[in-house]
Amino acid sequence: MTKLSVNINKIATLRNSRGGNVPDLLKTAKDIQDFGGEGITIHPRPDERHIRYQDARDLPAVVYTEFNIEGNPIKSFIDLVLEVKPTQVTLVPDAEDAITSNAGWDTIKHRDFLIDVIAEFKASGIRTSIFVDPVAKMVEGAAKTGTDRIELYTEAYASAFAKGDKSGINPYIEAAKMASEAKLGINAGHDLNLKNTAYFKQNIPNLLEVSIGHALIAESLYLGLENVVQMYLQRLK
Template identity: 70%
Template sequence: MTKLSVNINKIATIRNARGGNTPNVVQVAKDVQLFGAHGITIHPRPDERHITYKDAYDLKDVVTTEYNIEGNPIPKFVDMVLEIKPTQVTLVPDSVDAITSNAGWDTLKNLDFLKEVIAKFKESGIRTSIFVDPQIAMIEGAVATGADRIELYTEEFAVQYALGNFKAVKPYTDCAIRANELGLGINAGHDLSLENIQFFNQNMPNLAEVSIGHALISEALYLGLETTVNRYLELLK
């Protein structure tokens, strides 16, 4: 089945809004894994407005499933990832002031930079993934960087699906087929939810992993965290 990695950034957002350590990010990571999630994702940003760099280190020995750290590979981020050695690092071209990720890499224009960074991670045995828009050229460009996987940026799919435009999944299906041909693993994330995850998964050949945070934590406010995780797991079978 497609693996579920739960992004716990929003847990940190709630904690930081009040100060202190409630809700406890480390405990939530433990619980989410007990509930059956296949991994934990975090996305520390330079201003540490949700997940902090300290959180990233605190989670190192807590995540016993797959640990995925996302972020823009600025020097501080690269150094942290090389120290922690998570299961996977996902490179995202965030601007410093971005509220959330809003674009994938241009893997052609940034080829040399990405090759250099990815080589460092692979030397340390860290699986690498590149956040990309659903464009065949960007998928083909990702191969030359040496990345192990691509993560398809799924916001546009989610927006169109909510409007009833189910054909919006086609570019993602086409990219998945091409990635399979090129030997790239396929991840996906951004605005995937209980409403659209099953349809998306069914139309994505060999989808390895989805990373879901905002929608999952929002849904858990009504359903409870354990129930929400279990519903995703059922829909991803």
């Protein structure tokens, strides 16, 4: 079964919009796990507009499943991850002012940089994953960095699926096959939702984990957080 890691950035966004501690990020993280979620993901950015660096330090007290911290490996991020030592770090090449992640790594251009960063994290016992587009040469490049896993950037698939075009899955199938042959673990995330997750899971071999945040929290406004977590788990079976 593919694991569900819930990105709680949107909970932090809501909290920060009003000040104070409502909703309580730590309680929400604990509740998500109690509801069946198999991991908690956060993506702290330098401006701390949603997840704060202190949240990353506080969450290990309540995360009893897997803790995934994702972000651009600038020095402050690297220092934070090495301090917190989450289960997994996912490296994402987003600009500091990016609204959301919008591209995978160029694993050829940035190979030497990725090799160095990944080695530092792995030396501290932290599983590594890097965000990549479903492009053959980028998967091949990822295999040469020493990373444990890749996370397939699924926006293109989600966009095609929403238009009724299921052929958008094809590059991801090929990328996943290449990753498996290279002995890379496979994660996925970005714009996955209750409508498109099951089809993705059914077609991607050896899918270990999906990270879902924005859609899951938005759907929970209508259907309830506990119910939505269970609905995702059903789709990932």
